[in-house]
Amino acid sequence: MSKIKAVIIDDEKLGRDIIKNYLVRFDVIELAAECSNGFEGIKAINDLKPDLIFLDIQMPKISGFEMLEIIEEPPVIIFTTAFDQYALKAFEVNATDYLLKPFSPERFTEAVNKAVKQIEIKEPFAVKAEALVKTNDEREGYLDRIVVKMNQKISIIPVSEISYLEAQDDYVMIHSAQGRFLKQKTMRFFEEHLDPKEFVRIHRTHIVKLDKVKQIELFEKESYRVILHSGEKLPVSKSGYQKLKEIF
Amino acid sequence: MVNPYIRNRKIFTLYALLWGIIAAAHFSIVVFALGVNLTFAAIEAVVFNTMYLAIGVSLWYTASYNSIENYSPAKIVTNHFSAAVITSALWVGGSYFLLTSLIISDKPYKDLLYHSIIWRFLIGILFYSVITAINYVIIYYNSFQNKLLREAELNTYVKEAELKSLKYQINPHFIFNSLNSISSLTMTNPDKAREMTIKLSQFLRSTLSKNEKQKSRLTEEIANAKLYLEIEKVRFEERLEFEETIEKYCSEIEVPSMILQPLFENAVKHGVYESIDKVVISLKCSLEKEYLRLTVTNNFDPESVSSKGEGIGLKNIKSRLKLIYNQENLLVSKKENNRFTVDIFIPLPQRKVENE
Numbered sequence: 001m002s003k004i005k006a007v008i009i010d011d012e013k014l015g016r017d018i019i020k021n022y023l024v025r026f027d028v029i030e031l032a033a034e035c036s037n038g039f040e041g042i043k044a045i046n047d048l049k050p051d052l053i054f055l056d057i058q059m060p061k062i063s064g065f066e067m068l069e070i071i072e073e074p075p076v077i078i079f080t081t082a083f084d085q086y087a088l089k090a091f092e093v094n095a096t097d098y099l100l101k102p103f104s105p106e107r108f109t110e111a112v113n114k115a116v117k118q119i120e121i122k123e124p125f126a127v128k129a130e131a132l133v134k135t136n137d138e139r140e141g142y143l144d145r146i147v148v149k150m151n152q153k154i155s156i157i158p159v160s161e162i163s164y165l166e167a168q169d170d171y172v173m174i175h176s177a178q179g180r181f182l183k184q185k186t187m188r189f190f191e192e193h194l195d196p197k198e199f200v201r202i203h204r205t206h207i208v209k210l211d212k213v214k215q216i217e218l219f220e221k222e223s224y225r226v227i228l229h230s231g232e233k234l235p236v237s238k239s240g241y242q243k244l245k246e247i248f
Numbered sequence: 249m250v251n252p253y254i255r256n257r258k259i260f261t262l263y264a265l266l267w268g269i270i271a272a273a274h275f276s277i278v279v280f281a282l283g284v285n286l287t288f289a290a291i292e293a294v295v296f297n298t299m300y301l302a303i304g305v306s307l308w309y310t311a312s313y314n315s316i317e318n319y320s321p322a323k324i325v326t327n328h329f330s331a332a333v334i335t336s337a338l339w340v341g342g343s344y345f346l347l348t349s350l351i352i353s354d355k356p357y358k359d360l361l362y363h364s365i366i367w368r369f370l371i372g373i374l375f376y377s378v379i380t381a382i383n384y385v386i387i388y389y390n391s392f393q394n395k396l397l398r399e400a401e402l403n404t405y406v407k408e409a410e411l412k413s414l415k416y417q418i419n420p421h422f423i424f425n426s427l428n429s430i431s432s433l434t435m436t437n438p439d440k441a442r443e444m445t446i447k448l449s450q451f452l453r454s455t456l457s458k459n460e461k462q463k464s465r466l467t468e469e470i471a472n473a474k475l476y477l478e479i480e481k482v483r484f485e486e487r488l489e490f491e492e493t494i495e496k497y498c499s500e501i502e503v504p505s506m507i508l509q510p511l512f513e514n515a516v517k518h519g520v521y522e523s524i525d526k527v528v529i530s531l532k533c534s535l536e537k538e539y540l541r542l543t544v545t546n547n548f549d550p551e552s553v554s555s556k557g558e559g560i561g562l563k564n565i566k567s568r569l570k571l572i573y574n575q576e577n578l579l580v581s582k583k584e585n586n587r588f589t590v591d592i593f594i595p596l597p598q599r600k601v602e603n604e
Contacts, residue, residue, distance in 0.1 A: 012425075012483050018432035037524050060522050061552060082424035101428035156551070 003030040004119055005048060009041035009064070010056035010080065015101070019054050019080065022108045028116060038062035039154065042071060050075050051119045052112075057081040057090075062147050062156060068093050070149035076115045142195040146174060148181040155181060159198075163212040163228055165190055167205040175232075200247065202226060202240035216244055251308045252386060264301065271297040282364075288357050295351070296343045300372070303335050304379050311383035328380060336372030340365055410571055414564045415459050416506040418452070419513065422480075429483050444482050451475040458505040462572075466533065466540070467499040473509040477529065480516050488520050489528040498533040501540050503594050504572055508542060510561040511590050515546035517561075518588065522552035539593040550586045562590060569594075 006029050010016045016034050023029055032048045035041040038059050045053065053075050057064040065086075068074055079090045082101040090098045096118055097111035146157045161177040167187045174181045191201045201207045212228050216236065219225040224236040226244070236244065252259050275293040278284045284292070310331045314324050344365065348358050426448050433441035454472045458464055474490070481488050512529060519527040532543040562581060569578035573595050581590040 012429070013485060014429040014432035014483060017436055018428065021432075021435045058521065060520075060524050060549070082421045082428065101424055102431035 004028055004052055004116060005030055005032045005050040006052040006054065007031075007033045007035065007041070007044050007048065007050040007075075008054045009035045009038070009044075009059075009067070010054070011036050011059040012056075015056060015080065018102075019108075022105055023112075025105075025109075026112060026116075029112070038064070038067045041067050042149075042154065045071055045075065049073075052076045052078070052115050054078050054080055057083060057086050062154070065089065065093065066145075066147035066156075069147055070154060076118050078111050078115055143193045146181075146183060148174070148183050150181055157181060159194065162209050163230060163232075164209060164234060165199075165207040200240070200243050202244060203235045203237045206234050206240075208234060210247065213244075216241070216248065251305065253305045253308060263304070267297050267301045267304075282360060284357065284360065288352055288354065291351055292343075292347060292361075295346055296339075296368070299343050299346075300339055300375055303339055304375070307331075307335070307376065307379050308383055311380050312387060315387070316384075328376075332373050332376040332380075335376055336369050339372045340368045343368075407571055411462075411568065414568045414571070416455070416510055416564075418455060422513075423448075423452075425483060426479055433482075440482070444479065447475055447479050451479060455506065455509070461505045463502045464505045465499065466501050466503050469503055469505070469508045470494070470499075470531070470533075472506075473512050473531075476509050477512055477516075480520070484516075484520050487523070487526055488516070489526060490530070491528065492531040492533075494531075494533045495535060497535060498540060501594070501596065503540065503542075504568060507565060507568070507592065507594075508544075510565055511542075511544040511592070514559075514561045514590070515544055515588070519546040519548045523547075523549040525549065535596075536593070538596050540596055542592045542594070543589060545587060545589045547586050548588055565592065 006023065008016045008019050008031065010019070013036070016036075020031060020034070023031055029052070032050050033040075033044040035044050038061055041053070041055070044050070055064045055067070055077055057079060058081065064079065064081075068077070074094075077090075077093070077095045078097045078099060079086070079095050080099045080101060080103070084100055087098050096115045099107060099111055142159075144159050146159065146162075148155050148157060155178065157174060157176045157178060163175050163177070165187070166173040166175065168182065170184060171182045172185050172187060172190060174183055187201070187205070187207065190199075190207055194207070198211070199207050199209055208226055208228070212230070214227050214229045216224055216226050219236075222238075224241045226234045226236055228234070253263055254260065271293040274297060275289050278289040278292060279286060310328065314327050316324065319327070344361060347361065352358070426444070430441050430444050430448070433444060451472065454468075454475070458468075458472065470492070474492075477488070477490050481490070508531075512531075515527075515529045519529065527546055527548065529544065529546045532541075532545075534541050534543075562579060566579040569592065570576060575595065578593045578595075579590065580593075581588070583589075
């Protein structure tokens with residue numbers, strides 16, 4: 001049987017060292033790469049196709065979670081972090097385990113054994129838990145950036161630069177100052193994760209950023225539309241109009 | 249409130265003296281205007297005024313029980329009107345009885361007294377009104393003083409509580425991450441692990457003890473803040489650099505405790521945490537007019553979107569400085585291109601300025 005390929009992604013060398021050291025005892029695992037940031041991590045996962053990754057959450061530029069959002073076939077994941085508030089979210093993205101720094105070799109072994117078992121029996125890791133764990137971790141607050149990948153290029157879109165979002169089948173088109181980006185998420189996700197003080201769902205297919213709105217005009221009888229500062233015109237549903245009326 | 253006429257000897261003496269003057273005036277009026285002989289006039293002045301002196305002391309209670317806060321104006325006026333009539337009647341009646349039946353039996357004087365009763369009654373009302381008015385003034389002056397005192401006390405409490413709430417709190421993630429670094433170093437570099445353990449302990453000890461103190465010398469502040477950076481440097485290695493420029497004379501100046509370290513922590517959080525490249529944090533201490541100026545600068549990745557909770561540490565310091573020195577704008581921060589600068593201004597103690 002071939003060895004299990006593992007990649008460590010952590011921006012701190014000492015954080016990587018400890019995992020590397022603990023891994024020496026596992027004959028079945030082969031360390032394929034060490035990455036010191038999210039970009040390297042994405043590249044390593046796409047190039048090396050590892051079976052298992054040890055992933056830190058807080059990293060510069062793009063976080064562990066944001067990394068996972070743009071990886072097509074994520075491997076088995078063991079999170080390693082000093083932050084305990086991400087545990088819920090970690091299991092939402094089907095992490096196998098969540099190690100709180102600093103962790104003991106015993107705890108590490110337990111996590112790795114779990115992961116190895118999952119890889120060996122090729123269990124479609126856990127259940128798609130997204131439906132099981134509801135995202136209502138208040139402490140996390142709203143999104144302040146969105147990471148997207150288009151044509152092999154990774155872009156980080158600050159939420160402040162977004163003007164509106166538009167539903168497109170299974171995707172959402174994000175219209176921002178940098179251009180247009182597709183993201184595989186639902187409108188509902190964005191409605192819940194963007195600050196409602198700044199973003200309003202004005203239509204089944206549109207969420208608009210309020211400070212980009214120039215005016216609301218009567219379009220046809222009993223039907224309204226929003227005109228942005230950029231000149232673009234967006235449809236407004238009846239309930240969307242009600243929401244806007246309360247704000248303006 | 250206790251009757252000040254009884255409690256306070258000084259006030260009582262003053263009060264009695266006043267009645268002496270009134271008695272003298274009474275005596276003169278009776279002698280010159282009414283032509284009463286000197287002996288009778290003297291007796292009358294003593295009897296009437298001593299009696300009102302005694303009644304007057306008890307008038308304190310009518311004023312203090314009829315406080316304006318607790319009763320309607322109509323009720324107060326009625327109460328005082330009845331009290332004025334009763335005390336005047338008692339006073340005039342009592343004095344009249346005492347004078348006519350016990351002391352003086354001269355018929356023309358008795359008649360004179362009898363005919364002037366209504367005037368005396370009115371004067372009694374006047375006495376009542378004046379004394380009551382003075383009593384109200386005393387009551388309100390006293391409660392005003394008390395209020396000021398309580399307010400001052402309250403302000404001190406509020407200030408203390410606010411300062412407490414703004415106290416620097418060690419970030420638990422900093423501790424856990426440091427412990428993880430130590431855990432890692434125990435395997436690869438035990439000497440460095442020990443060094444880091446010692447540094448972390450020093451930092452924790454001085455932070456915990458400093459938090460109890462209001463002020464400390466700048467050198468101590470700098471030493472503690474550098475300790476923090478050294479610990480972070482073990483974690484981030486070459487991603488974090490530090491440089492300092494400290495003018496002479498600065499180091500002995502007293503500054504609020506734990507004022508510098510949060511600035512460094514802010515720089516690390518928004519600079520080093522969010523950047524892949526090297527971040528240089530620099531500290532500059534200089535004297536500027538009547539201020540000690542501390543400047544902390546760091547470069548940051550302009551592309552990184554600032555993470556949440558930005559500025560809470562800085563806001564706390566701003567509020568603390570404002571509370572301690574009673575001045576606005578002692579913390580100024582600015583973002584320029586890819587540099588973030590925070591200036592804090594510590595007002596120098598007055599005599600320090602004179603010396604230099």
